[in-house]
Amino acid sequence: TRVLVLNGPNLARLGTREPEVYGSATLADLTDAVKVWAAELGLDADVRQTDDESELIGWLHEAVDARLDVVLNPAAFTHYSYALRDAAAQVTGAHLRLVEVHLTNPYARESFRHLSVIGPVATGTVAGFGVDSYRLALSALV
């Protein structure tokens, strides 16, 4: 079963970006780990990253049209993108699963991170376990 694992802005900078916050794993490390974990669960993970809101929204439309479940790290879009929220709502509205993931625990950070506009239209959320958040999200899908 194919699943889309989508990463939003600045996540291509993992490894060098605030490593004390986000850890030392790079996006390539994350991608490799996600593909292995997915395969162990019988899933085929299509892992992507973009800094572009429009592209990310297009991938959610693709998930609806191809009937794919989604693991989504919306990154900073989490906190303010109603356009991404409306796209995410189409995924769950089509009775597909969308798991919101975060490497960090946004509730333990700055107050602007305490609100997720994606959370209310997600199937569920996994946050705060580093790269393992993705493993937990994939296992939730199976």
Ligand code: DQA
């Ligand atoms: C993040 C948390 C967001 O607040 C932040 O903007 C990110 C990464 C996380 O995975 O912890 O870019 O989504």
